[in-house]
Amino acid sequence: MAAHIAEKKGTFLEEVIEATPGGERLVHCIQCGSCGGSCPSGAEMQYTPRTLIAMIGANDRDAVLAANTMWACVSCYFCTSRCPQNIPITDIIYTLKRMSIAEKRYHDTDAPALAKTFTDFVDRYGRSFEFGLATGYHLLKRPISMMKMGPMGLQMFTRGRMALRPTKIRQIEQLQAIINKAKELSAK
Amino acid sequence: MKYAYYPGCSLERNAAAYDHSVREVADLLGIRLQEIDDWNCCGATEYFSRNELAACAVIARNLALVEPQTDQLVAPCAACYLNLIKTDKLMVDHPEFGKEVNQCLAAGGLKYEPGRVTVRHMLDVIVDDIGETAVRDKVVRPLAGLRVAPYYGCQVVRPISNNDNPEYPMKMDHLLKWLGAEVVDYPVKAHCCGGHMTQISEPQAFELIRRLLQNAQDYVADMIVCMCPMCQLNLDGYQSRVNGFFGTEFKLPIMYFTQMLGIAFGIDPQKLGFGKEIVTAMPVLEAKLGGQPV
Amino acid sequence: MADKIGIYVCHCGSNIAGTIDVEEVARWAGKNIGDVVVSKDYKFLCSSLGQQMIEDDIRSEGLTGVVVGACSPHLHEKTFRNACKRAGLNPFLCQMTNLREHVSWVNSDKAAGTKKAKALIFAAAERVKRQKPLEPMEVEVNPATLVVGGGIAGLQATLELADAGYLVYLVEREPSIGGHMAQFDKTFPTLDCSACILTPKMSEVGQHENVTMFTYSELEEVSGSVGNFKVKIRKKARYVDYDKCTGCGICTEKCPRKVIDDVFEAGMGYRKAIYSPFPQAVPRIPVIDAENCTWFTRGKCRVCSKVCPTDAVDYDQKDEIVELNVGNIIMATGWKLFDCKRIPQYGFGRLANVYTNMEFERLCNAAGPTSGKIVMRDGKTEPKSVAIVHCVGSRDVNSNPYCSGVCCMAALKFGHLVLEKTKAEVYSFYIDMRTPMKDYEEFYQRLLEEGMHFVRGKVAEVTDAARKPDEKGKLIVQVEDTLLGKQRRIPVDMVILMGGLEPQADAKELGLKCGISCSMAGWYTERHPKLDPVATMTDGVFVAGVCQGPKDIPAAVAQGAAAAARVAGMIAKGTVTIEPIVASIDEEGCSGCRICNNLCPFNAIEYDEEKKVSRVITALCKGCGTCVAACPAGVITGAHFNNEQIFAEIDGILWDAKPQAEVEIASV
């Protein structure tokens, strides 16, 4: 590493860049707010994506990982496609989600639980399982809304749009071997 | 023309209408779809929230399973489409990461050469590969008089270009015009349906759904035509709850674009999965297309 | 005669000596490099004492070559060449090698620096032994000048030269000179009426005895080089006889065909099929737009011809090519507006009351389509609120990464005009407010006082999709107010997009014609961004105005004048010196294979059909050496960069890489 490339200082900014393909564009942020302006969930966010980037730059790790911004993201990619500096903002949001989950910094959101339930089904069956998601995640996290879902669930069911049993792929062991390897590699 | 086909989990059940209509329309247009054997879930947006490498490895398994005879892979679901194309692009752009993904695949005895497979959305295949003339030739029941609002959602047009404008896409507009429909040019056609937010924060999700329904209604659309099972579920399945939540009275059928192609082509609506939608399309179709349209 | 080489290694204070053992380098060179008779280190070689030392050595030792190991030749090559010249040594027998910028300043390892310095000195010494004396060439400068572009920069340059008594040919693509400035209403920050200050200059040019105008004309071809360019101008058919027409305007008045004026009125107004773009046009000779004229499209009408009192209309006119000889060329080709439709989320072209800045200029202009009344597209309603969106097509990697420089000030100007002429609320949406020149910040202060609202944030979208009742029927500007950290939706009646400045669509092509290149963005590249901003890498071709990069009117005027001054200086001197670094072909050896023939972008290689050999036209050759490297027969030589010299340099630079053990030729 040549001396002209900034020495690593162990900042949060570097950490986020490291964990995001294309993340090095982060340093180009000019704080224009086109991400925050574009976000369909902008009103729900405690900090706009722009603010979050400023906080990353200010090394405010704790506040960033505890923010609700990531959990309000709907992955519409407007921020990414409109960013005048080509910063992969949605991908950075994913990075922050992963960090926040790994360190259990999130609060007041069920998104991590949803993600876990969902991915557990994938790990187990190789396919997603909507009924299982409904029963597992919703019963656990939001029994009241589950009640409201009742009629819709019934409609879905009568129209043949919901299965009661998960589909399992034939070569589930193969998929699991791949997933386990990935988990092993990313643990490093 | 031969394409590998990745239906994705939604199309198995919840969006069976999409799957059926895709297959029917493909058949008629001479698009040969070969379903990937033993494909697995793409992980939706959820897997990326937990583990990027695992997410990509899970997706790459499907890419690796694409038979060597074709390098074209069709995915009708927007989330599946983006996940597949994004994983391939990550592996191409970041060779080190690509190697890691392949290390994972190797654990399952598989290998994927980044860039080998071109991931396509069904809409692009029909508009770009089949083209206007071939589509118009097949139309036996023009959708004249029907005001349709094409709804693109997010993940097919952004962030990776499908040769359409990511802000104001036009491909479905063109396609529906070829079918004779009156296309509603409304500004939110590529805005968000709420995605998985219905599962996390209903008020937030319902507001996003309302914006779309409201704008389509303001522009006097008879129905919304979409290209993603998640969009369909949110706009259709949750429509009555949105009405309850905001006191609105939306009654907009939400159909897949392949279903509309199918009826314009004169395919039996039963085969196209008509009737599986919760806000029924029958009344408006009967009223606008006259007689016994379906 | 054996070579006698002098080697001089500069300390440059501690700049070089700090990280290179210069004494060791000089000592080593004296011992190890063949034919070296003097090898010295010195504190500051570029000082007069340092130069004197070299001169003395040349005289006393009879040096045949001098190597100077110091800073970049781009800084001091001239200095040391001149020193050699004073001592009677041909300046091309002096070779500089760069021990400072390329060695001592980029690394602090003294051993490694010393090693690299030795290699560079060795290479220079091997090279200089093979260098040949060369003589610079002098050519005469034709006192006529070509100015391309009749905008404010071109006009200024034209007037400066013409007033100094030199002949100027001015080429303008549109039917009238004046450029974009003629379209503007007011100019910031003084708010002078643009036309009031521009038209006197236009008529001065139009009437100047030293100026020949070619309007409705384009630059077709350039050949030759500094001092003696040959240019071809295409005079497009006007279908109006320039000499007969008096500019009375009856033809335009009577012409029955109305056309939307996309150029001068930016699509906001109409013109006729036979037209002069605006009342103060210079010249006042109209042109017929054949694409829209009823006579040309349908073979009927001829009204203009019938009404013309001087019988000046000539439907049979053809394009005409004019050939001119000039000594210098000033490119002042200007800019075009960013196409705001490229950002669909801002709604231009889809939402009626979204305007571009150029449209708004015309809307404000008293001579414009609404006579200066600020009204919406319906032509009558005054807006109650106006949003001005900055950075449309600027500072965005999705369109143009650069800052267009003038939009912030123009936005403030628009804000002022709206506030002055209407009761509307005005919002400016900016990323950074850029007001760096004289009296600009003061203008910003003035707008703050006048009550313009400033929202810091790049606009995300402009939409008519209402979410709340108060948004119905409005244009909603959605933005993050970055100073609040909140997303805002501001409903307005009218939106003005501040489109950025872009290079002309054919800038690159035009640049190629006269041998100048463009930056990545497409602006003409100046010779040096700071110290030589109007010259280009091609001698005799200068740039002025926005074609060199975004700038405002005062800067464009200053550049026009600066380019003219440079040209005037060359004309006054009368001759120009050309570096003798050129290629030449050994005609005896040339087999006429013609590989080199289309490699030269300056057309300096001609093929002699009779003798079947190729030949370099020395006056046109710029010395790049591409043909030298391409010649399959090896019969093209590049002066000062010939194979022998470069091979020697490679040999020297790798002095420490040669195989030691290998015995190449067994002794006999």
Next chain:
Amino acid sequence: MSDKPKGKLALYWAASCGGCDIAVLAIDEKILNVAEAFDIVFWPCAADGKVRDVEKMDDGSIDVCLFNGGIRTSEQEYMAQLLRRKSKVLVAFGSCASEGCIPGLANMNTRKEVFDTVYKEGSATVPENPQDVRPQPATKMPEGILHLPVFYDTLRTLDQTVEVDYYLPGCPPEAENIWKAITAIRGKGVRNLLCEAPEGPSRQKVPDTFSAVIGLNTTVCEECPRKRGEKKIKKFYRTWEIIPDEETCLLEQGLLCCGIATRAGCGALCPAVNSPCIGCYGANDGVADFGARMMSALASVIDSDDPDEIRRIIEEGIPDPVGSFYRFSLAASQLRRKKKMQIA
């Protein structure tokens, strides 16, 4: 001619096909004139003679030695050194001695690979060589040690081995040129010949050496009657892919004609029969690498500015760049051979 004292002539054949010796004989009845002017003191191919006899001669006693073939073995190197010592004028005769020629292309392989091909994979030898016997430089026999010359990894040209005075290019040299060279040597005396070879003397003196090529200093295009225009190439063809037009420049038709870079003197024989020049006369004076000249010239006129397209044009059109650009000159090129994988 007869008034001059008779000179002494030697001819030798190292790593070459033998064509050069035949070419000498192809000067027909003029060989008698040669015999008239010279005593042929050593010509193993045509006349009986012993190395031992040469070893016994005084140094410098041979006036002219025409040496053909490159240096592939220790024996050839020994002979080159010996004949250099004994001769006043040493002529690198033909392409092999001058620049390695076809035998030099074996520099794309190592000795081991060459032997593998001949003794292990070669269809002619394998059935007869089941024990995979290889030539050994020294073999102990009851009678004593038997020697075979050592076979080198890399073929060298004559001038990479000993100092050479003149070069006579061609594979083989044209009979006509041989005769002219011989008469010139005889007529002018040796040193005077420098740069004044018959008909189109080598015009440019090569600095720092006494070597000079006996031939023209221009390229084959000079002698080629085809019509030539400015060049732009979008696709390269191999000879079997197209039937070229007989009138226009072959290169312009996309064929890899080496005539642009090859020393003239053959009369453009190959282009005359609609076949591209393959470069057997080698490079012009002052050229340090024949292949580089071809590469540079051809690449310069590729009609594309897109790196991917350029790469495609090159890779598809020129699958064997070394064989195309260095068919005759690999051993004399800057790099001389392919990189050996294991460097001691």
Next chain:
Amino acid sequence: MSNENFDPKIVGFFCNWCSYRAADLAGSARIKYPLNVRIIRVMCSGRVDPTFVLKALADGADGVMIAGCHPGECHYINQNYKAMRRYEMLKHTLTAMGVEPERVRLVWASAAEGRQLAEAIDKLVSDVRRLGPLHWPRNWDENGERQKALDDIVKEHEEAMEVPA
């Protein structure tokens, strides 16, 4: 192959207008980068003859960098495109000759890109360091067999001479 102590020798052919100035700028800005690239100034990257590169490698260089103005910004309009074409051709041949193509690199650096140039040099030096020395002249060294073989012939002949014919 990789060797920490290996100090690659790399020859640079830099165009006068952009790349040489970029190197000047890197110096003025005191950007630090390894000293392994020794720069030869040419007027244009279009002057770079493949022979230069081959000669440098044959003379013992471990790598070569050719640097010119960005495409479209050539001081001589478009001559750097010719450099690009020749570079592709040369790489094709070098690969066939067994030279790792990473050793020879064409980079574009404008006069403003001191930092980018320094990064490119840094990258090339580390790549060449990873590949190890090239030592091209050793390619035709016959592992010391040559002199012995010649000596053997002389000896053999001398011995044979002693026996009368």
